[in-house]
Amino acid sequence: MLTLGIDIGSATSKVAVMRGGTVVLATALRRAGIGSDGPGAVLRDALRLAGCQMEDIAAVAATGYGRNMMEEADYRISELSCHGRGAHFLAPETRTLIDVGGQDAKVIRLDGRGRIMEFMMNDKCAAGTGRFLEVMAQVLGCGIQEFSGLAEGQEAAPISSTCAVFAETEVISRLAAGTPRGSIAAGINLSIAKRVGGLAMRMGVVPAVMMSGGVAQNASLVDMLGRELGADILVAKECQFCGALGAALLAWEKTRASGRKEP
Amino acid sequence: MLNDALQKLEETARSPKRAMEAYRQAGRPVAGCIPEYTPEVMVHAAGFIPFGLWGGETTIMLADSYIPTFACSLVRSCAEYGLNGTYRGLSFIIAPILCDALKGCVQTFRVAVKDPPVLPFSLPQNRTLPSAAAFTAQEYRALGEKIQKLTGAGISGQAMRRSIRIYNEHSRAMRDFDRAAAEHTDVIGARARQAVFKSAWFMEKEEHTGLVRQITRALEERPACRKNPARVVLTGVSAGSAALMELLEEEGFDVVGDHVYQDSWTYLHPIREDLEDPVMALAEHWIQVGGSCVAHERRRSRSAAVLKLAKEREAGAVVLCLMKFCDPEEYEAPLMLAELKKSCPTLTLDIDQNSDNLEQLRTKIQTFRDVLDS
Ligand code: SF4
Numbered sequence: 001m002l003t004l005g006i007d008i009g010s011a012t013s014k015v016a017v018m019r020g021g022t023v024v025l026a027t028a029l030r031r032a033g034i035g036s037d038g039p040g041a042v043l044r045d046a047l048r049l050a051g052c053q054m055e056d057i058a059a060v061a062a063t064g065y066g067r068n069m070m071e072e073a074d075y076r077i078s079e080l081s082c083h084g085r086g087a088h089f090l091a092p093e094t095r096t097l098i099d100v101g102g103q104d105a106k107v108i109r110l111d112g113r114g115r116i117m118e119f120m121m122n123d124k125c126a127a128g129t130g131r132f133l134e135v136m137a138q139v140l141g142c143g144i145q146e147f148s149g150l151a152e153g154q155e156a157a158p159i160s161s162t163c164a165v166f167a168e169t170e171v172i173s174r175l176a177a178g179t180p181r182g183s184i185a186a187g188i189n190l191s192i193a194k195r196v197g198g199l200a201m202r203m204g205v206v207p208a209v210m211m212s213g214g215v216a217q218n219a220s221l222v223d224m225l226g227r228e229l230g231a232d233i234l235v236a237k238e239c240q241f242c243g244a245l246g247a248a249l250l251a252w253e254k255t256r257a258s259g260r261k262e263p
Numbered sequence: 264m265l266n267d268a269l270q271k272l273e274e275t276a277r278s279p280k281r282a283m284e285a286y287r288q289a290g291r292p293v294a295g296c297i298p299e300y301t302p303e304v305m306v307h308a309a310g311f312i313p314f315g316l317w318g319g320e321t322t323i324m325l326a327d328s329y330i331p332t333f334a335c336s337l338v339r340s341c342a343e344y345g346l347n348g349t350y351r352g353l354s355f356i357i358a359p360i361l362c363d364a365l366k367g368c369v370q371t372f373r374v375a376v377k378d379p380p381v382l383p384f385s386l387p388q389n390r391t392l393p394s395a396a397a398f399t400a401q402e403y404r405a406l407g408e409k410i411q412k413l414t415g416a417g418i419s420g421q422a423m424r425r426s427i428r429i430y431n432e433h434s435r436a437m438r439d440f441d442r443a444a445a446e447h448t449d450v451i452g453a454r455a456r457q458a459v460f461k462s463a464w465f466m467e468k469e470e471h472t473g474l475v476r477q478i479t480r481a482l483e484e485r486p487a488c489r490k491n492p493a494r495v496v497l498t499g500v501s502a503g504s505a506a507l508m509e510l511l512e513e514e515g516f517d518v519v520g521d522h523v524y525q526d527s528w529t530y531l532h533p534i535r536e537d538l539e540d541p542v543m544a545l546a547e548h549w550i551q552v553g554g555s556c557v558a559h560e561r562r563r564s565r566s567a568a569v570l571k572l573a574k575e576r577e578a579g580a581v582v583l584c585l586m587k588f589c590d591p592e593e594y595e596a597p598l599m600l601a602e603l604k605k606s607c608p609t610l611t612l613d614i615d616q617n618s619d620n621l622e623q624l625r626t627k628i629q630t631f632r633d634v635l636d637s
Contacts, residue, residue, distance in 0.1 A: 065622055078629035104623065115637040119630055121623065 001058045002050075003255065005247025006043060007079065008066030010102035011130060012214060013038035015046035016244035017057070021252035026050035027241045033102065034066035043072075061251035063243050065103060077250055079243050080106055080119050086246030087210050088114025090236040095206040098225070098233075099242065100196060100215035102130040107200045120203045122195070130215050132167070136188045139171050140181050148218040151185035156224075159187040167191065189221040197228030210234040212242035265481035268474040269455055276461035277505070279314070280349065283465070286312050287352055291467075292414075295356035295379065297341055297368065299500065299524050299557055300386060302357075302403055302545050304534065307468065308426040309407070309416040311354055315464025316341050317525065320504065320616050329371040330364075335589040336616035337501065338364040345376040353379040355413055357406060360385045361557050362591050382409045388559040390550045399546035407542075423541035427534045433468040434530040436475045441520065441527045443479045445576050448517040449488040453508035456518055460526035491517045493635060496573045498522040498565070499584030500556070500592060503614040506621055511582075514628045520576040522554065522569045523584065556591040563595065566602035573607055580608045580635060587615040608635060 003021070007014040010033045017025045026049035032038025047053060054072070062070035063082040070076070079101070087097040088110060097108040109118040122129070137147040157179045159170055167188070174184050192215075200209075209231045211222055216239040226233045238245065275282045286293050294311040296303050303313035318340025323332075325346035326339050344350050356379050358369050372381035384406045387395045407418045440459060444451040451459075459478065463471050494517045502508070502523045511518060522528050532551060538544040552558040554565040569581055581603050586592055596611070603609040610631040612624055 065626075078626045078633065080626065080630040081633040116630065116634045119627075119634075121627060 001252060001255065002052060002056055003248045003251040004043075004046070004057045004060045005082065005244040005249070005251060006039065006060065006062050006064075006070060006073070007082065007241075007243035007247060008039050008062065008064040008070065009033045009079075009243075010065055011134070012102070012240070013042040013064075013066075014241050014244040015042050016241050016248045017046050017050040017052070018245070018248040018252065021249055021256075024238075024245065025052075027238065027244065029240060033064075034069065039066060039070065059251040059255040061247035061254070063247040075247075075251055075254055077247060080108055080121075081116060082243045082246030082250060083212055084108050084110050084116045084119075084246065085114055085249050086242035086244070087212060089245055089249055090238060090242065091208065091210055091234050093208045094210040094234065096200065096203075096209045097242075098196060098200055098209065098211045099213045100130055100192070100211070101213050102134075104129055105196045105199055107196075107203050109203060109206065118203060120199055122199050130213065133188070133192065133215060133218070135168060136171060136185075139168055140175075140185060142181075144214075147185055148220055150182050151189050151218075151220040152182075153220075154180070154182035154186040156186035156190040157183040159184070159191045186220060189218065190224050193221055193224035193228050197225055200229060205229050205231055207231050208234055210236070212236070212239045214240050216240075264477055265450070268477040268481075269458070272462040272466075272471075272474060272478075273455065273458040275465050276458040279317075279319075279465040283314055283352070286314075286467075292354045293352070294410075295350055295353045296464075297356060297358040297365070298337070299359065299361060299555075300549060300552065301359055302406070304423065304426045304430050304545055305403060305407055305410070305418060306357065307429065308418045308422040309410050309414070310422075311414075311416070312467050314353065316344070316350070316356065317461075317464060317501065318344065318616055323617055326371070329375060330367050333588050334364045334367060335586050336614075337586065337589075338368040340616050342368050342371045342376075345372050350376075351378055355379050355410065356381045357410075358383050362589075364588075364590065380413060382406060382413070386549055386558075390552075390558065391561070396543065396546045396550050399549050400540070400543045403542050403545055420541055423545075424536070427536060427541055427544060429468050429472075431533045431536065433463070433472045433475075434533055436472045436479070437463065437527060437530040440475050440479045440482075441530075443482040445519040446487040446489070447482045447485060448490040448494075448519065450482065450485070452490070453511045453516065453518040454505050457502060457505060457508045457526065460521075460523075464525070489517060491515045493517065493580070493632065494519045494576065494578040495580045495582050496520040496522065496569060496576060496578045497526070497582045497584055498569045499524075499614065500586045500589060501525040501614055502582075502584045503612070504616070507612070507614075507624060510621065510625050510628050514625075514632045516628070516632070519578050520572045522565065522572060524555065528555075556589075556595045563598070565595070566599045569603065570606050580610065580631070583609060583611045584614050585611055587613045 005016045014029045016027045028045035030038040030042040059074045061075040062073035063079045067076045087094045099106045105122040107120045137144045216235045294306045295316045297316045306313040318337045326342040369383045384402045411417045534548045535544040554568040
């Protein structure tokens, strides 16, 4: 049985196509999220890579903030549930999952079967989210990909503000004072690590700790977060697909449980 | 009959301003009561229709100059409505000094809102002191004098006793409805349940009692029917908007009880009718408040009360509706959550009248449902 999971976020759209809830046939990503043509395009990309058509798919589960806009979806599942399930698939030893998405940061406690025991979301403000990082990268005049490299091995300049709006002003004045861009980038990473770390510690950190979402590709931030938490952080190479994989897996489980026929 | 009464209460809960205008057009004077623990009974006894001022979903523009963004949305939106003239037409407003945010709100009204005038009063927090009830009674009497000075309407002992009887009767009706609603969630979903409680703040109590009794009778004539297996109880100052209740319904939750000040919690205890001095009876009512984040207790009893309620109503989970930036509630929350979570799965939702982020609330509620189902 083929199932497809689509994760429509604020900044990116991701798809995973799976067979039998065990084999990943294809994953695809587009840097365009809700309200763009990203979801449609990434769906076509993934089907092409998997060598199949939409008619071959037994069930589609949509997740992420755009899940309700996905007309083809058989299931609409919260991104926390999908990320939890995806993390368990990628690394079953995961007990604490930290996902920093475009809109918010989430910390999820998993049990040995990948079920969510507890969760927390930072939904109060933009600081500590992927969007914050994007804005800061823009201020530093680089792309989000370049940002991580820029911060690598640099001494962090203090970015005292925890508010996204004020942090921008602070970064501009540091640039004006001649602080190297790398130090500022490291300072921004540290401010996010402290914020996300604080959220995780409020819930309690149980190893193994995994990080998912696009921000997990920012190695310097992952490193700082690990130091904040006093724990090693696993980053799977499919870290950006955690939600889409979880959605494909849950679509498979739900379809099997409902006894629905395969196409 | 059930539907007519429900519809009337839903309409009132949806548009309090219209309800206020209707009373005024009928020549009935209306007085605003800013929560929490405002002695509505005195306003009623003075011949005014007490009208709960719970703020509302509005964009804050004028209040920003007086009240910071990190004050609760109840106080911010009340101040906004005061400043932009929405509350004009009320004879006066009474407001308790219970927390720092309310202190700021009263100051704002005093400085920048002349119409309607605000009459503040204090409620003591050291409620175990022998003098606490006497102090409260003194504050209430002073409040009565301020009302009389402003409007000429005195409050006699006889009128107070009558109003206490009316309020106790209303509380009884609300408690009966609360119990019946928990067993008829096929008819009384989260939205309808909230509307019944919310509308009580915007309607004359005698009329509200009649409508609620009609609903309860109609429910009791029907066989009990629980719509969803996922039964929850709520706790907080306010459980937020009808849209939030709709989300709970959509995700298959039955709300079967609450420890929410805006909903049923305020009806738990009657005001004593056997005391000679009705003002003292009202004062004692405040002294006896338990399990509230704004009424100090040596041993906090709220989580035990919420868990007891959950057990009684066979609810498998608790939703803490945490008023964003409410100092007393956020201060209490970590301890309370730890106690609740030991016995019952608990979800925390931020309540902010000025920016309901429904999609994030939906994500949390949906995930909580998944957690309970697994
Ligand atoms: S007790 Fe909380 S909700 Fe009530 S007015 Fe004070 S801060 Fe606002």
